[in-house]
Amino acid sequence: MSTQTARRRPASAQRRRPSRRGPARHVVVRRRVVAVLVLLAVTAVVCAVWFTPLLGVRRVEVLGTTELTADQVRRAAAIEEGAPLVRLDVDAVVGRVRELSRVAGVRVERELPGTVRLTIDERTPVAVVKLPDGAHLVDATGRDYATLEQPPGGLPELQAEPAGTPAAVAVLTGLPEELRREVLLVTATTGSDVKLALTAGREVRWGSSADTPRKAAVLQVLMTRDGTVFDVSSPELPTVAGG
CATH class of the missing domain: 3.40.50.11690 (Cell division protein FtsQ/DivIB)
Known part of the structure; x- marks a missing residue:
């Protein structure tokens, strides 16, 4: 009897151990669906910002001019209306504006949701x-x-x-x-x-x-x-x- 009892105890003890099974299948599926939805949302936001006019250029503001007009600066900057703001090539804009002989320097700032600000330093x-x-x-x-x-x-x-x-x-x-x-x-x-x-x-x-x-x-x-x-x-x- 003592030998049988000794043999039964490990099995009984093993049955009393808490289960270590993973999360239920429906929980795993739900987590995967949430992850996919989050990924799709992030992708949609990135696409909207980078490739659509949603956050595109709507206004070009010109400051600091005295002899030049704001329209002259805007024409030189050649910033396309609706172009995605985050993809604006600032260096190219600076280069184009500095081709104006009266311009000594220019600072380009982007302001959400759709403003580009050009601050001009005219030659004295x-x-x-x-x-x-x-x-x-x-x-x-x-x-x-x-x-x-x-x-x-x-x-x-x-x-x-x-x-x-x-x-x-x-x-x-x-x-x-x-x-x-x-x-x-x-x-x-x-x-x-x-x-x-x-x-x-x-x-x-x-x-x-x-x-x-x-x-x-x-x-x-x-x-x-x-x-x-x-x-x-x-x-x-x-x-x-x-x-």
Whole structure:
């Protein structure tokens, strides 16, 4: 009896162990259906965003223009209405807008559900070059970017050879505002012979664009003296002539 009892106990103990069967079949099926539905929903959303006009471009907003019009910028940007917003090639838009000669820079922003915002940085003229076909505006980089029939007031004239243009513009843009207002003409044939013609028939021999802030400070002191020609090409040894 003891031997039979011993043999029965493992079987009895095994029958008392909790069942380890997996989830019921209907639970598995339900989980798979939910997973498929979620996948289909995600796919539908992705397709709607990437391939349909649901989140397409509806408005192109232009900010920062002064001389350019918003329509000129929109035409240059060539953003197709209804094009999916998330697929917009921002770099291509920037490249097209920057082909406008007056544009120095542009920032493109996308705003859901369908707005593209273009913020324009227009070039600012620092001098004018007078040529037979009109007055050419030059910005702080030395770029000739626009032509007008008449030169605008308040801008100095630039007469420079290509080799001297960068230095001439660098000197002009490096002057203090109160001194820049007195400049009527900037000339240069090379990068080391920049000259400024000021109001009241005064002339400044500037030399190169090196040490422009220091030369400007020296010039402002020299101009307290009588004279018509001020030489600051060597700021350590400035001179005044005429008077």
